[in-house]
Amino acid sequence: MRVLTFALALAAPLVLAEPSARHVEEIHVRDFHTKGIVKREAVAQDGILRICTITNDRPPAALAQVLEADQLKTIPFPAGSLMGDWKRGENIAQSGRGMTWTDPAGTPNGGSCYNCHQLAAKEISFGTLGPTLLAFGKKRGSGADVQKYVYGKIYNAKAYNACSQMPRLGWSGTLTEQQIRDLVAYLLDPASPVNQ
Amino acid sequence: MSGPMKMRATLAAGYTDVRVLMTHPMTTAQSNQPLHFIQSVTVKQNGRTVVEAQISQAVSRNPVFTFRLKGGAKGDKIEVSWLDNKGESNKIEASVA
Amino acid sequence: MRLLVSLVCALPLAAFAQDAKKEIEKYQQMLGEGSPAELWEVQGEELWKKPQGPKKASLERCDLGLGPGKVAGAYARLPRYFKDTDKVQDLESRLVTCMTELQGRSPKEATQRVFGNADRPAEMEYLVAYIVGQSRGHKMAVPNSHPKERAAYELGKKVFFYRAGTWDFSCASCHGETDKRIRMQDLPVLSEREGAQKAYTTWPAYRVSNSQLKTMQWRINDCYRQMRYPEPEFASEATIALTHFMAVTANGAPYRGPGTKR
Amino acid sequence: MNTLRRTLIGAAAVLLLRPFAALAAAWNKDAFGAKTLADALKGIGATDAAASKDLLIEAPQIAENGAVVPVEISSNIPGTTSIAVVIEKNPFPLAAQFDFLDGALPYVKVNIKMGETSDVRAVATAGGRRYAAAKEIKVTIGGCGG
Secondary structure (H helix, E strand, O other): OHHHHHHHHHHHHHHHOOOOHHHHHHHHHHHEEOEOOEOHHHHOOOHHHHHHHHOOOOOOHHHHHHHHHHHHOOOOOOOOOOOOOHHHHHHHHHOOOOOOOOOOOOOOOOOOHHHHOOOOOOOOOOOOOOOOOOOHHHHHOOOHHHHHHHHHHHHOHHHOOOOOOOOOOOOOOOOOHHHHHHHHHHHHOOOOHHHO | OOOOEEEEEEEEOOEEEEEEEEOOOOEOOOOOOOOEOEEEEEEEEOOEEEEEEEEOOOEOOOOEEEEEEEOOOOOOEEEEEEEEOOOOEEEEEEEOO | OHHHHHHHHHHHHHHHHHHHHHHHHHHHHHHHOOOOHHHHHHHHHHHHHOOEOOOOEOOOOOEOOOOEOOOOOOHHHOOEEEOOOOEEEOHHHHHHHHHHHOOOOOHHHHOOOOOOOOOOOOHHHHHHHHHHHOOOOOEOOOOOOOHHHHHHHHHHHHHHHOOEOOOOEOHHHHHOOOOEEEOOEEEOOOOOHHHHHHHHOOOOEEEOOOOEEEOHHHHHHHHHHHOOOOEEOOOOHHHHHHHHHHHHHOOOOEOOOOEEEO | OHHHHHHHHHHHHHHHHOOHHHOOOOOOHHHHHOOOHHHHHHHOOOOOOEEOOOEEEEOOOEEOOOOOEEEEEEEOOOOEEEEEEEEOOOOOOEEEEEEEOOOEEEEEEEEEOOOOOEEEEEEEEEOOEEEEEEEEEEEOOOOOOO
């Protein structure tokens, strides 16, 4: 009998200790289900998300660099100018539609940029989760290297900041190459309201 | 026919505060739903009409009104009724707390 | 010169942001003075007393944690551990237990339609409006002593910080840092006392944007939808643990629901 | 927000089609059917309303959602017998008209729908003359769903 109570006593604190990362992931895979266009598998974590979760988004610098290099490889930088049409870019930045289980498949997705960022001065309804991008092109210019940085950051923000909260909009299939180029223009084109 | 109403009539500094809630879709004729909104609201104090309102589909769904009636005393009978563009109606009565 | 321009331009914006916050608080305060939520409470009380199901019983003997039929202050002490189900339950899962045990209804039927719409709200939404309204003014005192309550709290915290979904978000991605906004929407930090006390105590709430009183399970469901997650199971262990974590974090503050929101 | 605006506009078309007889006789269908601010004011005989600072509009400058915007209007103009609420940019500017008979104070608080940012105008009738006040309310795109 004592052996049993000893085992229970041993087990008891384990129950009270923090659930393991694996256990938490298993709970998610069990308690979430496919709906509409969002598959159940989307609630499982890939390597970088496991590390970001375990390290509270602050992985050691060396590890962060490895992760960022890894993510950088996922970005297919198109050839030539990365500047699209800023007018289309504005609509993409304003739209929060797309990729939820109530969105029909195949419709163009929005970038939800205004949810987290300030961009054009005239839009008062902007978020503050991300840094302000007011006059971004005016401050940073719109040369090839800035275009490449902005394109890559939108495609996969984790290539530049391992545990960034910014969604990997290209990598996740949310935005097409052309939509990202239009956002690059919205940010960098001197004529864009972002730079007025 | 429709969902409930709710009213609270209380005495305030020199007036009776009447807050009334109504269950009504106040639709603005979306493609599938026909136009359906309250058109008139009537407030009576001890049987005497004191407010007559004409409203439209620009009033929010499940309307909420607050009125102020001159003076008033505990036990006054307050009645609020509405009539919509389909001829449906509802009313509620409460005594001043 | 360019720097000056951006400085000058930024200054009024900062001042504007402060006014905007004040004006939005005024909007919320005026909304709260007389809310259609009360119409849900009225109909919820009727359903609480209405005999239903094969056993033709009402829910008036339902034990929400303070004893059969005790409603006043019950929500301010949920989620909690219940001996009869040997589980930590939130209000909605507890109501399903009472529907099956007292009224003889099947779990499938009781959870058939838990999220309603403006034209036909769900029975659950009416019941929840009535019950939470009976906790208005009660201080949040959610128990966290039973081992299973503590386990739910720890799991809930892990769920709060768990990053996944199409866009790599966790709850903390938006509700993790003070003074943050999505568009004009202020984001309380739900993992800390002040933020949880401010937000948790105003849910469930009547949402003017869809003219309905929505429950906590719906709030979590719709947040996951906007986080681009797959759908959480209604009243699943993950959603109840998350609720328990936020509710315990909000302990000490008076419950102020049902709220009225955007 | 544009969905709300479209539905309000949708109403414009349907209202004109509805057989007017079906609407309650007392209902001022001309004024409520007006699609411009000028016509709405004309419909309630308030084309030449004089601005008055004794006609108070209490409302938030910013509404998180145009579906429900709380507006509180009270008149300190002696002898006020009615207050109308007119929302300039709505497809139907005239939203409501309140007649206060003996026994009621010229005061009302009501939740209104606004299709977009607009001036909300109150028009009071006192001693047979019309007075007006206006306040701009910004309607923002709330929430994160977008």
